Amino acid sequence: MAEISIRSMRKSFGATSVLKDVALEIADGEFLTLLGPSGCGKSTLLRILAGLEVQTGGSLAIGERVVDGVRPKRRDVAMVFQSYALYPHMTVLENMALPLRMRRLSAWQRLPLVGRLLPGTKVTADQIDQDVRRTADALSIGHLLDRKPGQLSGGQRQRVAVGRAMVRQPAVFLMDEPLSNLDAKLRVQMRAEIKELHKRLGVTFVYVTHDQSEAMTMSDRVAVMLDGELLQVAPPQEIYADPDDRRVAEFIGSPKINMLEAKLREDGFAETAGTSFSIPADLAHGTTLALGIRPEAFHLVDSHGENVLTGSVRLTEHMGSDLYVHLAVPGSDHPVIARLLAERAPHITSGQTLHLGVKPERLLLFAADGRRLRPDNRPNGTVLRMKEHA
Amino acid sequence: MSIAASSAEQQAGSASVTPATRAALRRQRISETLAAWALAGPALLLLVTLFFLPVFAVFAIALTDWQFGASSLSFVGFDNFREVFADEGFRASLINTILYAVIVVPGTIMLGLVIALLIESGKSCRAFYRAIHFLPFMATLTAMAIAWEALLHPTIGLVNQTLASLGLPTANWLRDANTVLPVLAMIGIWQNLGYAMVLFLAGLKSIPQDLYDAADIDGADLWLDRLRTVTLPMLGPVTMFVFIVVALRAFETFDTVQVLTQGGPGHASEMLLFTLYRESFEYLRTGYGASVAVVFLAIVVTLTLIQARVMDKRVHYQ
Known part of the structure; x- marks a missing residue:
């Protein structure tokens, strides 16, 4: 069993605080992705899990055992690095055998020449060889065992790195952007393979990436990190549809979510961009808030009215099944981007005036400080009343 | 369109x-x-x-019997080479040079590596340690040789005085046939050490941290295991380069011999370049000196070829 429990984890490099009080529980066998832009602290958190970095404060337990100060070797974790970190002077076989040699053979038995003569070395070495070959076959790299990393393609190196992590059957797999050095096509393929591997091994995976599509497609849960803070930890669909924070909403989704700054009127409507939206939340009037509208939340309507954005088309992008429409709306510097189904959209030209309707329940409301404002009746939402401003 | x-x-x-x-x-x-x-x-x-x-x-x-400054010369074929290889003095010189290289090259590489590892592992005064170890390489060896001569002086030299005060046996380091070559080799190591150290430091800097991290996770986290798994193999190309350069410099040793021993006592510290110089410019047997130069060139070229061909493949992991 290898659930991971991270409690009030802090890390600073000098005066720079990289992790600010991060708390996270990862279930046994879960595939959890740490997602965030570069420099958000996700790799540092992973390195603390691995034992390569020592935290400034907080505590970490893997499988009910507190591992603070425990050497990486004794943590029962394996790691796949972004650069793969294969030993260039060793063959694939030697690379994959190293973790086993270090664990199963004594320092004397590992000595060159002399080690082989010691009792038990040969039996253990043969066993290691068999284990490596079995793992290599499972990853279809059995034919590469005699080659050196320099002779392998990026995808093959990646598999060897996974193989080296897999061969000693760790309780936790840590992966630090393992796909970012691969070309786009191979990345999609390896994405599926890693997911498959997780299913087959059934152990805990902690996966670090800045690529939201990797996070969304592979994970059981996604932990979105920004500036050293965990903003939200939830299944991919929930992260997308029900973000807790404006930054999460803006980070996830492509094209980016549209954000319209609005002010709440007395009649419960929010005024922005030349129109007004009915707000389901129970908020005091005068509140400033941001309306988040996903590009696909728009639908075409015939005329202007409440809950309808009207503007002139600046640009259209045909994406095959979808049509992206960039709409200039009054009072906003950025164009609003709408994603319409190509087959249902009429012929749209630049300069044309377009009316886009939004159903009120598809509006995501954010307070001025970026927190999500949820209507009172949402069962899983935090009830936010901001009447104190009245 | x-x-x-x-x-x-x-x-x-x-x-x-x-x-x-x-x-x-x-x-x-x-x-x-x-x-x-x-x-x-x-x-x-x-x-x-x-x-x-x-x-x-x-x-x-x-291939001639030309003497430096002479107005005439005649073709003598390979006579000079025959004479060179028959000459006891040359053979002694060649063996001395090889012995010298055999002490200096491994000594320089090992000490240079150890010092580089020590400097890299500590955090304080790195620049200072780098500088003091690199100084001998920068200094004019002739001047340094005079300083060494003073240190090794049989009666007033610091070395013998220190040994005597500790009750240890002393020696006439530069006049004793048994000690002169090892002493010259020590000076050679002292001089080349800084160069090897700087190259090793650069090599250590270029080892990706990821490899050490991977070694930590794979269980090679003790000092010796890290050294064997990552550091030494990754320093392979640098080591090869240091090996060739120091070997060439060892074969070219001249200053210390000229200033400290003049090849003596007897032929005990005579080395190839000194022989070459003495035959050509002191005895003015330029033809003979030229054939020594050819032998010398052959050794140097061989060393370089070894680098280019054999070792290059084994230390660059492509």
């Missing part, structure tokens, strides 16, 4: 090469050739006059 049209034009052009375009192509080729010679010419000229011609001249002189 315009792209498609121009590519169609290109296709039409390549399909039927007219005499006019062929002439234009030839003109272009000629001007390219001229440009190439004009660019490579100066370097080539220097290389020929300063390197190839002198080497050729040495080969030629080695």
